[in-house]
Amino acid sequence: MALTADRGWQFVKPSVIPGFGITFGLALTYLTLIVLIPLGGLALSSASLGAAQFWALASDPRTVDALWTSFGSSFIAACINIVFGLIVAWVLVRYEFPGRRLLDAAVDLPFALPTAVAGIALSALYAPKGWIGEPLSHLGIKVAYTPSGIVVALIFIGLPFIVRTVQPVLEEFEQETEEAAATLGANRLQTITMVILPRLLPAILTGFALAFARAVGEYGSVIFIASNIPYKSEIAPLLIIIRLQEFNQPAAAAVGMVMLILAFAMLLVINLLQAWSRRRFSGN
Amino acid sequence: MATDQLAVRTTLAPSLPRSAAPNGGISPTSERPWVKWTLIAIAVAFLAGTLLLPLVTVFLQAFLKGPGVVWDALTDPDGVAAIKLTLLVAVIAVPANLIFGVCAAWAIAKFEFWGKAFLITLIDLPFSVSPVISGMIYVILFGSSSLLYPWLQSVNLQITFAVPGIVLATIFVTFPFVARELIPLMEDQGTGDEEAAISLGANGLQTFWYVTLPNIRWGLLYGVLLCNARAMGEFGAVSVISGHIRGVTNTMPLHIEILYDSYNFAGAFAMASLLALLALVTLVLKTFLEFRFGDELAATRRH
Numbered sequence: 120m121a122l123t124a125d126r127g128w129q130f131v132k133p134s135v136i137p138g139f140g141i142t143f144g145l146a147l148t149y150l151t152l153i154v155l156i157p158l159g160g161l162a163l164s165s166a167s168l169g170a171a172q173f174w175a176l177a178s179d180p181r182t183v184d185a186l187w188t189s190f191g192s193s194f195i196a197a198c199i200n201i202v203f204g205l206i207v208a209w210v211l212v213r214y215e216f217p218g219r220r221l222l223d224a225a226v227d228l229p230f231a232l233p234t235a236v237a238g239i240a241l242s243a244l245y246a247p248k249g250w251i252g253e254p255l256s257h258l259g260i261k262v263a264y265t266p267s268g269i270v271v272a273l274i275f276i277g278l279p280f281i282v283r284t285v286q287p288v289l290e291e292f293e294q295e296t297e298e299a300a301a302t303l304g305a306n307r308l309q310t311i312t313m314v315i316l317p318r319l320l321p322a323i324l325t326g327f328a329l330a331f332a333r334a335v336g337e338y339g340s341v342i343f344i345a346s347n348i349p350y351k352s353e354i355a356p357l358l359i360i361i362r363l364q365e366f367n368q369p370a371a372a373a374v375g376m377v378m379l380i381l382a383f384a385m386l387l388v389i390n391l392l393q394a395w396s397r398r399r400f401s402g403n
Numbered sequence: 404m405a406t407d408q409l410a411v412r413t414t415l416a417p418s419l420p421r422s423a424a425p426n427g428g429i430s431p432t433s434e435r436p437w438v439k440w441t442l443i444a445i446a447v448a449f450l451a452g453t454l455l456l457p458l459v460t461v462f463l464q465a466f467l468k469g470p471g472v473v474w475d476a477l478t479d480p481d482g483v484a485a486i487k488l489t490l491l492v493a494v495i496a497v498p499a500n501l502i503f504g505v506c507a508a509w510a511i512a513k514f515e516f517w518g519k520a521f522l523i524t525l526i527d528l529p530f531s532v533s534p535v536i537s538g539m540i541y542v543i544l545f546g547s548s549s550l551l552y553p554w555l556q557s558v559n560l561q562i563t564f565a566v567p568g569i570v571l572a573t574i575f576v577t578f579p580f581v582a583r584e585l586i587p588l589m590e591d592q593g594t595g596d597e598e599a600a601i602s603l604g605a606n607g608l609q610t611f612w613y614v615t616l617p618n619i620r621w622g623l624l625y626g627v628l629l630c631n632a633r634a635m636g637e638f639g640a641v642s643v644i645s646g647h648i649r650g651v652t653n654t655m656p657l658h659i660e661i662l663y664d665s666y667n668f669a670g671a672f673a674m675a676s677l678l679a680l681l682a683l684v685t686l687v688l689k690t691f692l693e694f695r696f697g698d699e700l701a702a703t704r705r706h
Contacts, residue, residue: 132515136597137607139514146507147522149499153574154528157540164543203449210446214439222447224690228454230629231682231689233636235656236675239663240457243464243672250456275453294432301431310432336533339638339656343663356535360643363539368548375536382531 165376168369176373181349182358186377189355190385192266193334196273197281197327204281204326205319211282212289226282229275234339241272242343266352268344276337277330284326288319317400321393328389335382461679464672476662476673484650485658485674488566492641492654493634496573500630504581505623509611512589513597523586529578538572538643564646569654572640577630584626585619588700592618621696625689632685636678 131139165173211223245252245263252263262268300310338356345352355378362371465473476482507526511519529537545551545562555562562568600610638656645652655678662671693700
């Protein structure tokens, strides 16, 4: 201890284990080449546009509408997923019933199923002649090839994030807390809404943030089920691809940069909310 | 002590009349049966509708017109080329990320150094970037309007709209899988085993091979499994950079899009059923690993 203190500031704490130099060096080089330089290139190419031109491209009505569609449908989908994700997590943790293990494993399907496969499957299901689309069309509801189709695809993509973040917290929840609430005269509904849910809030917010972030950038599953009409059901990632196909790289870079900035800003807000809820409700 | 308490409980419990509970025999920490079964019904219906139905649809749509159509779609020259390209991309991208993941996890988990948390954040970065942006950054870097383009032309190296670009974009989107699985796992295991091996005279490689690797093998397999599933199924990032040249730069997901857009639904779903099968195998292996080697996998995972 005294020895290390004498050496003053050190980048790495001395250890008998070898290989720090080579593994750290390799990892950092690879990270720089694959992630940092390409992302830096995007930042640089939007910066080289200049503020006025960047703003002109970013505030273009088609860009604004595409961003609005992406962020709006992602928000709606994540909210719907909170409700059903909580029910699914609750049922999987608290109840024993035939097929529970199978359902538990099935929750991860959106992580494993390629987005293009999910996209064509959802679009076939919700098309006017599909299994779900046909009954809905008798009720006068159209899902495929409308903006609500986007939400359906994003619900599929986001569900596991909510379930998998809430599940472990619910599993570790001590029975004593609920017993105490019951002893003090709370009925079951009060115990759930006033004792259990507040404790789950940080996990719910994390799941919401992850599902939302994933949904904003989602492309594969959405384009098949949305009609992709500019100003109506065109998502921001699709607009990037269209701009690139038009060889309008500055516009594509600008849309991408705005998406990154907005996504990071929203994640920051959610992180702050999460820190607040953790202080307020879970006491650690 | 513990057994005494248990004995008291078991002798007390039967002596309490069931009606003594204030709400008719239901424990205060569980719900009424009708609430319970309603919730189960909602969860089952929701999961069946949003997850299982799409999966069933893929296989049904593929085999609707008989297995012959599926066979034709998979043995069509463009289809075969797409399958080959997808395998090639995975064979390059997965080992590259595997080597990186092991190196990064070794440096991060076995050593204390300055800026560690920041490095972990950077490793996670590709997960928060849209796949389309992941493809676009390589188009900007290597495409026809980039500063590198004249030089790439002079050495006759085509990156965008060619296989190298597809591989790079796939590496980017699957970048964190192995590392983020191994880092928490190796941090949990600490450095005691490795220090013991070194003090007994093993060199660095021997320590890794005989001590660390057996400890992390299932976690490593878990990370590789997820990395591979994503590498073979990636659509957005690859779509931006591939140029969609049939039979040359089309991966399986891109080939699905082309078939679907040309109204060859049976063909599209045939190709899709192959990828869905891969997803199912991944899920089964993943569930098995969690069930059998749960303690040897990292405690926290989101992907």
